[in-house]
Amino acid sequence: MLEARNLTVAYDYRIAVADVTLSLNAGEITAIIGPNGAGKSTLLRTLNGQLPGSSGNVLLDGEPIERLSRRTISRRIAVVAQEAELRFPVTVLEFVLGGRFAWATHSGWGWETERDLHVAESVLRETELSGLSARLMNELSGGERQRALMARALATEAPILLLDEPTANLDLSHQATLLSLVRTRCDRHRAAALVVTHDINLAAQFADYILLMKQGKTIHAGRPEEVLRPEILQNIFEIRVLVDAHPVTGAPRVTPVHERG
Amino acid sequence: MTSTASEVVASPARPHRVTLRKTLIACAVLAGALLLAIVLMALLGSEQLPVRASLCALASFGTSTCGLSQDQFDILFQIRLPRILLAAAVGGSLATAGAGYQALLRNPLAEPYLLGISNGAAVGTMIALVFFGASEWTRPILAFTGALAATLAVYRLARGRAGATPERLILAGVIVTTFLSSVIVFVTVLMDATRIRSFTFWLLGDLSGTSKALLPVTIIIAIAGALALTLHARSLNLLMLGERDAFDLGVEVGRVRIVVFLVASLLVGSSVAASGSVGYVGLVVPHLARLSLGSDNRLTIPAAALGGALFVIVADTVARTVIAPRELPVGAITALIGAPLFIYLLRRA
Numbered sequence: 071m072l073e074a075r076n077l078t079v080a081y082d083y084r085i086a087v088a089d090v091t092l093s094l095n096a097g098e099i100t101a102i103i104g105p106n107g108a109g110k111s112t113l114l115r116t117l118n119g120q121l122p123g124s125s126g127n128v129l130l131d132g133e134p135i136e137r138l139s140r141r142t143i144s145r146r147i148a149v150v151a152q153e154a155e156l157r158f159p160v161t162v163l164e165f166v167l168g169g170r171f172a173w174a175t176h177s178g179w180g181w182e183t184e185r186d187l188h189v190a191e192s193v194l195r196e197t198e199l200s201g202l203s204a205r206l207m208n209e210l211s212g213g214e215r216q217r218a219l220m221a222r223a224l225a226t227e228a229p230i231l232l233l234d235e236p237t238a239n240l241d242l243s244h245q246a247t248l249l250s251l252v253r254t255r256c257d258r259h260r261a262a263a264l265v266v267t268h269d270i271n272l273a274a275q276f277a278d279y280i281l282l283m284k285q286g287k288t289i290h291a292g293r294p295e296e297v298l299r300p301e302i303l304q305n306i307f308e309i310r311v312l313v314d315a316h317p318v319t320g321a322p323r324v325t326p327v328h329e330r331g
Numbered sequence: 332m333t334s335t336a337s338e339v340v341a342s343p344a345r346p347h348r349v350t351l352r353k354t355l356i357a358c359a360v361l362a363g364a365l366l367l368a369i370v371l372m373a374l375l376g377s378e379q380l381p382v383r384a385s386l387c388a389l390a391s392f393g394t395s396t397c398g399l400s401q402d403q404f405d406i407l408f409q410i411r412l413p414r415i416l417l418a419a420a421v422g423g424s425l426a427t428a429g430a431g432y433q434a435l436l437r438n439p440l441a442e443p444y445l446l447g448i449s450n451g452a453a454v455g456t457m458i459a460l461v462f463f464g465a466s467e468w469t470r471p472i473l474a475f476t477g478a479l480a481a482t483l484a485v486y487r488l489a490r491g492r493a494g495a496t497p498e499r500l501i502l503a504g505v506i507v508t509t510f511l512s513s514v515i516v517f518v519t520v521l522m523d524a525t526r527i528r529s530f531t532f533w534l535l536g537d538l539s540g541t542s543k544a545l546l547p548v549t550i551i552i553a554i555a556g557a558l559a560l561t562l563h564a565r566s567l568n569l570l571m572l573g574e575r576d577a578f579d580l581g582v583e584v585g586r587v588r589i590v591v592f593l594v595a596s597l598l599v600g601s602s603v604a605a606s607g608s609v610g611y612v613g614l615v616v617p618h619l620a621r622l623s624l625g626s627d628n629r630l631t632i633p634a635a636a637l638g639g640a641l642f643v644i645v646a647d648t649v650a651r652t653v654i655a656p657r658e659l660p661v662g663a664i665t666a667l668i669g670a671p672l673f674i675y676l677l678r679r680a
Contacts, residue, residue, distance in 0.1 A: 120578060144581030155573035157437050158626040164348050168569050172581035178563045179629070181351050226580070 071096055071262050072117060072147065072230050077126035079109070079116050079286075086112040088286040089126070094230060094262040099252060101273035102266045104283035105307055110266045113283070114232050117264065118147050130230075144172040148228035150219050152235050156208045162218055163203040166190045169225030193224040196251060212239040220248055224255070231255065231263040237272060245269070249276045274298055274321045282306055298322040349627035357630060361637035365419065368641050372648040373411050377655035380407060414538055417546055418647040418661070419640035420553040421538070421606050422616075424598040426639025427557045429613025430620070430632050431595045434567040435588060437574075438500055439618065443478075443599045444610035446500075447507030451481025452596075452603035453534060454511055457518050459604075467544055475600030481507055482592050536609035536662020538647050549605045556598040557636040563587055564628035571626065609662045611669025612639050618676050 072094040079087040087109040094100055102110045115121045117128055119135045128135040130146055148169070170186040171177075182190075194200045197217040207215060216239050223231060231252060237245040253276055255261040267273050273280055273294070280297045282290045284306050290297050303311045303324060310327040374385055380403055387397035393408050425443060432441040432448075443449045455477025456470050463469040488503035489496075515534065519527055533540065560567070566587045569577035578584050602609065617635040624630050646664040653659065 118579060120575070140578070140583050141581045144579060147579075149576075149579040151576060151579075154576065155437065158439065158571050158621070160572065160626055161348065164568075164625075164627065165572070167348065168572070168576075168580055171565060171569055174565065177581075177583075178566045178587070179561065180565060181629075182348075222580075 071131060072264075073127075073129045074113070074117060074123075075127045075129065077113075077116065077128060078124050079112055079121060080124040081121075085286050087116065087123075090283075090286075090288050091126075092281060092288070092291070094264055096229070096260040096262050097256050098278040099256055099263045099265060099276055100279045100281060101277035102264065102281045102283060103268075103270055103273055104289075107285070108283040109286040110283055111234055112286075114149075114234055114264065114266050118149055118232055119143050141172055141177065144226065144228070146228050147230045147232060148223035148226040150223045150231065150233040150236050152238055154207065154215060154219055156215075159206050159208065161203065162194070162199060162205055162207060162210070163190060165207050165218055166194060166199075166203075166221045166225050169193075169222040172226055172228075189225050189227065190221075193221045196224065197221040198247075213241055213244045216240055217244070217248065220251065224251075229259070229261050231261055233263065233265045233267075235266055235268065237267065237269060245272060252276070270298065270303075270324045271316075271321075274323065275316070275319055294322050298324055349625060349630045354630045354633070357624060358633050358637060361634060361641070365637055365641050365644075368644050369412075369415055369419065372415055372644050373407060375648050375652055376406070376411055377652065378403075378406055413543065413546055414647070414651075415644055417549060417605060418538055418643045420546075420549040421602040421609060422612055422639035422641070422643025422646075423636040424549070424553040424556060424602045424639075425609060425612040426616040426620075426635040426642070427553070427560055427632060428595040428598040428602075429639075430617035430628070430635040431560045431567070431591045431598075432613070433617055434571045434628055435591045436500055437571055439621075440501060440614070441504075442611075442614035443595070444608060444613060445508070446481070446485050446504035447509075447511055448478050448481045448485070448596065448599050449603055449608040449610065450508050450511035450515065451484075452478040452600045453608050454514055454518075455480075455600065456604050457515065457530075461518065461522075471545065471548065471601050471604040474604035475597055478596040478600040478603070479592070481511065482596050486592075532660050533607040534662075535660035536607045536665065537660050538606045539651070539658060545605050549601050552597060552601040553636070553640075556594050557633060559594045560591065561629065561632045563590060564632055567591070567628045567632075568626075571628070607660070607662065609643065609665055611665045611673065612643060615669045615672050615676070616642055618673070622676065622679070 074090055074092050077087060077090045078085065090113060102113065104110055112121065116123050130138060130143065135143065167182055167186060167190050170182060170189065174180045194203055197220055199217055199221055202210065202214060207218060210218065216236065220236065236248055240248060249272060252263050256263055277294060280294050281288055282297055282302065289306055290302050298313055300311050300313050312325045312327055314323050316323040370389055373389060374380060374382060384398045385407055388395065388399055388404065388407060396404050429442045433439055452474040455473035459469040459473040485503045485507050488506060489500040519530060522530060566582045569580055569582050570587060574584055616639040617631060620631040620634040620638055624634055643661065646668060647661045650659045650661040650664045
């Protein structure tokens, strides 16, 4: 569905992403993990066509992404950012309806259709925001706002979801809920998801495929059990870690070991 | 399925989205108020006109004098009505431009006057007056050019690594405004004494001296500009919440930005060329529209256009009647009303 082939992104004389190849497939969640400055967000931004790659290709459904219109891309790829700029008062419903823009018949003007409303209602239910649809976005808590961002992305009905640290502002219960939503989308609607995250254990639990990046390069890629190994993680994060199996889920569980004294 | 949708639309709590129906109703109400204002303000002035006869003449669109003397008829149709229509066009243009800048620049304080764009248009107009005095058409053209140049300057100055934050934008606006003000003062000083006085008056916003030729152009630009921006309202709704998000959701950010800058500069240019720098309209009217009608630009842009027309018509009537037979510059009235109103709005927020 969405692939990067030998993608390099360089700007300001710095190589942010170096020769990365990855492929997002239907029904799969791919997590990108790495230290700060590893190029994860840059990679995400290049995958949705916002940043130009310096060399290599980004292919959406087989087509080079530079050749596609903004509207075509936004119908296929939805981005869930870390936070929303809310300088003007807008209700949750209006905010989520913004996700239907790509499906507007006349770009720029026009009114929402019955279908648009139906989709918005449905994603609000999915993200447990139905009761808040009339509230203003800046009256919501950080976690609720993050869910609204998720709802808006889901409202686009795009089969490819790119999430940039979506659980950063969420409490424990909402972290799990959000990623379960992504998991359900992938399982039931054959969506493909890419999650950039700092939370290794959450990734271990939800991702089918993990990409470990450092300084723009892919250091290791594969299933969580293959990738989340002490030697590999120590090399990437330069800290000692302990990896065991989660007692309930069986997924790899990574615990940093802090030196004392 | 249908019942859920109608639940959403018919909720009795705060109106949580704007529909075509709401927009048409709000605009019809405002347009009605505007029409009423045009008629009423035409009756007010330093010269007392017989009410019944004037109403009758207005209703007949000037085809019948209805008993008015030739002088009275001329005052009504040759002096007052054109001036009122110009006030409407200027008010509508400035409010629309303000709404456009606020949405595009994601800053509720963005306004042609504060950003120095009005001053850019004024400098353009001055150059036209000084170097091409005889030809009237050079004024709106050079005003538009000046407005565009000022817009680009502000936009360029405001861009930092993180994009144009609201703070940088205001700062850039202040820099451009003050710089251009000095240019204006400099050129003014080079003029002779008689011209200085009338020019200073004009700079503060003066609707009395416009030629007949520019009026239709100003009206057409006001209407066309409001329409053009309204047709991009849905894109602006998304842009208002972040350029990057808007891009992700499918808005062609670069194209919309160019359209808004061009249209807004045209609106400001034509207003300033016709009537000097009328401040606060582009700030206060869109604010009021958003406070009462929400931030959806499909409604606030046309509402601001109509509201701006109303505001300046009333302000100009005050300007020409309060110390009759002498006149105040309309920009002084809009500032006197606008500044306290804006303080009040800021405190409410």
